[in-house]
Amino acid sequence: MAASRPDEPVLEVRGLVKHFPLTKGILFKKQVGAVQAVDGIDLKLYKGETLGVVGESGCGKSTTARLLMRLERPTAGQILFHGEDIAQLSGKALKAVRRNIQIVLQDPYSSLNPRMTVGDIVAEPFEIHKDVAPKGSRRKLVQELLEVVGLNPEHIHRYPHQFSGGQRQRVGIARGLALRPEIIVCDEPVSALDVSVQAQVINLFEKLQQELGLSYVFIAHDLSVVRHISDRVAVMYLGKIVETGDEQQIYERPTHPYTQALLSAVPVPDPSLRGHRDQIMLEGDVPSPANPPSGCRFRTRCWKAQDICSVEEPELIVREGLEHPSACHFAETRKVISTRVVS
Amino acid sequence: MTQDTINTTSSADTVRGSEELDAPVLEVENLHVEFRTRDGVAKAVNGVSFDLLPGETLAILGESGSGKSVTAQAIMGILDTPPGFVTQGSVRFRGTDLLTLPEKERRRYRAAKIAMIFQDALSSLNPVYSVGYQIGEMYRVHRGASRADAKKKAIELMDRVHIPAARQRVSDFPHQFSGGMRQRIMIAIALSLDPEIIIADEPTTALDVTVQAQVMQLLADLQAESKMGLILITHDLGVVADVADKISVMYAGNLIEQAPSIDLYGNPSHPYTERLLAAIPRVDLKGQELYSIRGIPPNLTDIPPGCAFHPRCPYAQKPICFEQVPPLQDVSSGRRSACHFWKETLDGSIQTR
């Protein structure tokens, strides 16, 4: 899981912003505001590692996934792939980049075209990027891909509805691997699967990473899954990254109040810990991303909030006495969960 | 006049204070439910039995297709008939078998004695009526209250479930609330007639984890206040560990293990439970290996012979697991297991095949 880190990140995001305009009027639309889905984030992804992005609904992580895939055009900011900015690319250049960054989506039931055979679905990348594989070799490549993800290559002519959810997700993964990308953006890839099937797919992701040297941006709301698979983690809240660090730092020594509250809320399958856990209850609701609070966005629900929090937005920097960046004026380590090492 | 004779006394005075406190408030015995579809008969629930004491929290744990939601619907009497049919068994609420009652009688129990909350509050609440109206509906229909009284009660309930500014928000519509708030509204509706049992079908699955914690805490507080029984239906082993007193694990329509929480997690007596615990990532473990369960749950129209879990079980032995359906046996007081090799699973001596 952990990999050696060369100096240059494979993917770097600087000041990425995506605002969705809110308009009024039928014929002549006037912009009256904007949903600030992603409001200036920085990320780094190194080769062979998994960067987990966690947060709750409305935090902007799904929008981030779409931005990284250039399925949306950023309002501002840079997305650097091996140093080259792809944020404003289009046409042929963008198409070429797509060979290196692929996506696996959440819902196994809607991410595959129900009217195409599984073989055609996995072969589509070769149809779109014709120069990757000559026509004659495509069928064999598709069968190999199906094998790699643990499916029977003879099922190449079956249709998606003939497979289970976990199998369909594997087909989606095979499709994502076809072009041999360096990076795979995983948008909640196991959330829609049964518990016993989740483990199969998580294990598959890890196996593929080890064997193919893939880098993952793993976006999820399930903190247990993210801990298991990630090397480094970024915590998002209302369009901003509030804390980032390696897996151990975030899970064992969180410094931002939101991260701490989030970790304390994760249920642990161990009844003997009842009453012994550090439980932080947040008040209130998540504010609307169209109208975020001034200064620190978390201040409306934070037990540490002071005047400065509404005036000055805390930057994501390494604060005095701490090891990893945190966007809080009063960042302080609090060990919310006690970790046990298994192996 | 729609006075409901069962509810003339406030529930605080009822049997909870009496000597019947130790008698189960709900007893489900040998429940069988099947769905008759054009693809065959799906045996959704096959002989499930459990009981619930007042103030107790029972979790029914299972994955999709295990039959847990169908069991709840059968208890509530809201099963889609056709294609669903209860073919056997009894559901006794304080001694009265609900399955034998005519629909009119049955309705008096529904919501007033046993209430239910569902997973998706947005689709469970009517979008064209205000939340106050929907909460108050319970009073208007079951207790014949006037609109004004019903509205007052609605505000009281909204306060009880900690919805801020209840007086101002009582006329708001469901879509104006966040997911967590909507779930609280559903809980308010469920609580309105002071039921003795609440059945919660995946109440927090669609919610964020911080909101989930709030809602589960609310349910726990309410339960402690009113000695209500809670049946929690879920697939989430983490949520169950926090709140359940005892757990019934279902697989392919069968109840395959029942145990108090501490025992189930610490020392499972059925391979499915044991494998499930080994398959979930935990936020407080580092270096964990996930051991997945091979295969997928069976098609309910074609359940494998013998033990329904045997095709996926690493310990299945020929011929017994392949041919004989394991009966639900007593493991110890309060513990049962439907496995031919429960002893070996319990003490860890079980062999992989």
Place this chain on the structure above:
Amino acid sequence: MTEPSHPTAAYQDVAVGALTMGDSPDPEDVGKPRSLWSDAWHDLRRNPTFIISALLILFLVVVAAVPSLFTDTDPKFCDLSHSNEAGAPGHPFGFNRQGCDIYARVIYGARASVMVGILVTSGVVIIGGAIGALAAFYGGILDAVLSRITDTFFAIPLLLGAIVFLQAFPYRNIWTVVAAIMILGWPTVARIMRGAVISVKESDFVTAARALGASDMRILRLHILPNAIAPVIVVATISLGLFIVLEATLSFLGIGLPSSTVSWGSDINDAQSSLRSAPHVLLYPSVALSITVLAFMLLGDAVRDALDPKLR
């Protein structure tokens, strides 16, 4: 809490370092390939309504294509001496006012109705489908403009509009009639297609195709259209019957097909005057028309049930 200590390496679903198919988690076979279309066909084949209407339509198409198989009589050969005579050997349906053989006219009249039905439906699906699909796919201003155009044409009453259109033309042949009905019939299909495309457009598999770098045309052709076409097929099969009635109505009103073309509608028109004295003149072309329209309606019903998304 005890750690699960039982599983041996053989039981892990991960064989690290080995590309192995032994990981395949499913002992269950997924069965023979079954596309959603073949599932629908499977259902259709069992539906008696479909079988009856399909056979009927097949029969009608054969009659329309090769009328000489069914009769030797020339439908345009009219002998006034037989005016309004009832059925006789060799002329089972009798004669009309001009003395033409009704049976022959019914047989030959099928061609006009079937042709108009098929041509109009094809045209309407192509034009309406294209407009609806493009409007929905590209959205924005294109959608606004195309939708307003659709609405405008939609507002024109079909029959009235067709009459006005045909009055403007000096020629009257099957092509002008087809054009008249087509120009006013496409908005329904356009709307249905637009709705279907809008809902399919948001699907994850379309997102996945974009993420692979698929061009707009590819996405429309391979991903959106096959999934949006089902409701359009249903509307088309039902509308076919309506278009046939429309042509008959126009011919009945005297502004449809010219009298040189054998058509049920104009025959019904001619039969009006002798309704009381010779009802058989009206009876046979009317029944033929009704059966034809009924067959297409039933086909549409059966197809709609088979393609019902709730069952797919």
